[in-house]
Amino acid sequence: MKIDVTNWAILDALQHNARLSNAEIGRKVGLSSPAVAERIKKMEDYGVLEGYTANVSYTKIGYQLKAMITLRAFMGRLKPFLIKVSEFKEVVNCYRITGNENIIMEVVLKDQIHLQEFIDRLITYGEVKTHIILSNLIENSPIIDHKKIDKTKI
Amino acid sequence: MKIDVTNWAILDALQHNARLSNAEIGRKVGLSSPAVAERIKKMEDYGVLEGYTANVSYTKIGYQLKAMITLRAFMGRLKPFLIKVSEFKEVVNCYRITGNENIIMEVVLKDQIHLQEFIDRLITYGEVKTHIILSNLIENSPIIDHKKIDKTKI
DNA sequence: AATGAAATATACTCCCT
DNA sequence: AGGGAGTATATTTCATT
Numbered sequence: 001m002k003i004d005v006t007n008w009a010i011l012d013a014l015q016h017n018a019r020l021s022n023a024e025i026g027r028k029v030g031l032s033s034p035a036v037a038e039r040i041k042k043m044e045d046y047g048v049l050e051g052y053t054a055n056v057s058y059t060k061i062g063y064q065l066k067a068m069i070t071l072r073a074f075m076g077r078l079k080p081f082l083i084k085v086s087e088f089k090e091v092v093n094c095y096r097i098t099g100n101e102n103i104i105m106e107v108v109l110k111d112q113i114h115l116q117e118f119i120d121r122l123i124t125y126g127e128v129k130t131h132i133i134l135s136n137l138i139e140n141s142p143i144i145d146h147k148k149i150d151k152t153k154i
Numbered sequence: 155m156k157i158d159v160t161n162w163a164i165l166d167a168l169q170h171n172a173r174l175s176n177a178e179i180g181r182k183v184g185l186s187s188p189a190v191a192e193r194i195k196k197m198e199d200y201g202v203l204e205g206y207t208a209n210v211s212y213t214k215i216g217y218q219l220k221a222m223i224t225l226r227a228f229m230g231r232l233k234p235f236l237i238k239v240s241e242f243k244e245v246v247n248c249y250r251i252t253g254n255e256n257i258i259m260e261v262v263l264k265d266q267i268h269l270q271e272f273i274d275r276l277i278t279y280g281e282v283k284t285h286i287i288l289s290n291l292i293e294n295s296p297i298i299d300h301k302k303i304d305k306t307k308i
Numbered sequence: 309a310a311t312g313a314a315a316t317a318t319a320c321t322c323c324c325t
Numbered sequence: 326a327g328g329g330a331g332t333a334t335a336t337t338t339c340a341t342t
Contacts, residue, residue, distance in 0.1 A: 001214065003215060011208065011210055014207075014208035015207055015208050015210065016205075016207075017205065017206055018172040018173055018206035018207055018208045019172055019173060019206045021317085021318060021319085021335095021336095022318080022319070023317075023318055023319085024318095031327075031328095032327070032328055032329080033318070033319070033320095034319085034320075034321090034327080034328075034329090035326075035327050035328075037319075037320080038326075038327080039326090046214065047211050047214050048210060048211055048214045048215060049208055049209070049210060049211075050209040050210070050211050051170075051171065051208075051209045052171055052172035052173045052206060052207070052208050052209065053168075053169055053170075053172055053206070053207060053209060053294055053296075054165065054168035054169050054172045054203055054205075054206050055203070055204040055205045055206070055207060056165055056169065056202060056203060056204065056296075056297050057201050057202055057203075057204050058297065060155065060200065060201050060202045061157060061202060061297065063297075068249065068251055068258055082291065085291055085292065086291075086292065089295070089298060091292050091295060092292070092294065092295050092297075093290075093292055093293055093294065093295070094290070094291040094292035095222065095287045095288070095289070095290055095291065096287070096288040096289045096291060097222055097285035097286065097287055097288060098285055098286040098288060099283070099284075099285040099286075101285070103291075104222055104285065105292075108297065129253070130253075131251035131252055131253040131255070131258065132251065132252040132253075133249045133250070133251055134249070134250040134251060134252060135249070135250045136247075136248070136249055137236065137239055137240075137248040137249065137250060137257075138239065138240065138245050138246070138247055138248035138259075139247055140207055140246065140247065141243070141245060141246050141247070142207075142210075143210050143212065143215065143217075143246075143262065144243060175319095175334085175335060175336085176335075176336070177334075177335055177336085178335095185310080185311095186310070186311060186312080187335070187336070187337095188310080188311075188312090188336080188337075188338085189309075189310050189311075191336075191337080192309075192310085193309090309342105310341105310342085311340105311341080311342080312339105312340090312341085312342105313338105313339090313340090313341105314337100314338090314339090314340105315336100315337085315338085315339105316335100316336080316337075316338095317334105317335080317336065317337090318333105318334080318335065318336080319332100319333080319334070319335080320331100320332085320333075320334085321330100321331090321332085321333095322329105322330090322331090322332105323328105323329090323330090324327105324328085324329085324330105325326105325327085325328080325329100
């Protein structure tokens, strides 16, 4: 699918505020509201726009700790973990990765006791390494046009 | 701020589709549209709702590779990196972490050449470890009510 | 804190270009 | 692929409980 300058502008607007009305987006990009609706629908249909999510503050709802946890699965324990992980509600993101570890997870936790309990659940599946997140330098940075990326190179 | 059952239902709806109208959310949670608007505004003001983002497919817009990259900064090179990292448009998420490494980044890249170029930019700041992401097992899992989390423990 | 009603704004559908 | 018109729906404000 070809993403022209107008669609990049729409993607940019939606990545900054997904709850903008089509009319508001139209004003930003110089299009009528039906035209915006049509372009958004096409990008949804092509899978360019996968969905729209609200960013909820972890700390404001009682999760004081965030951690990146890696797992190096024991022999025969990766598959059981892959089945089980979807039940771990603390896991916000979970990726299969190359390298010494098989899995990396981004996890939200209420406190140290919660962290300890969570690690206890993991250690039956493999070797666990825990990295507490101290601060977020970049969070969900919007994706922009390729050409803009090229310009930032050295 | 107290988040009651109704607000949890609103947060759940918005995390699944942030572009739902207030009226549609109201139908889900059993509230009128002005009541929904008022509750959302309060949660925004208290910082519980931090924003609304569109999820754009990396692969569909030409980024074939995703990686988790860690950095163990050389002496005196962490600060320069922290200043520079916001210019790296490939970095979607970046965290300061505890442990042997100082930084972990989630990065999107066009191809292997792009990955190589990106690593070249990083190695002036410290020791780099690259983990290619093979698949996403859990992505941006919505945060739900504490009580629901407690039920999943064991 | 929620509802219902009135005014404004937006979305949706259809037709035209 | 986008604009414009008409209809349905949604948002916003305000009064009321």
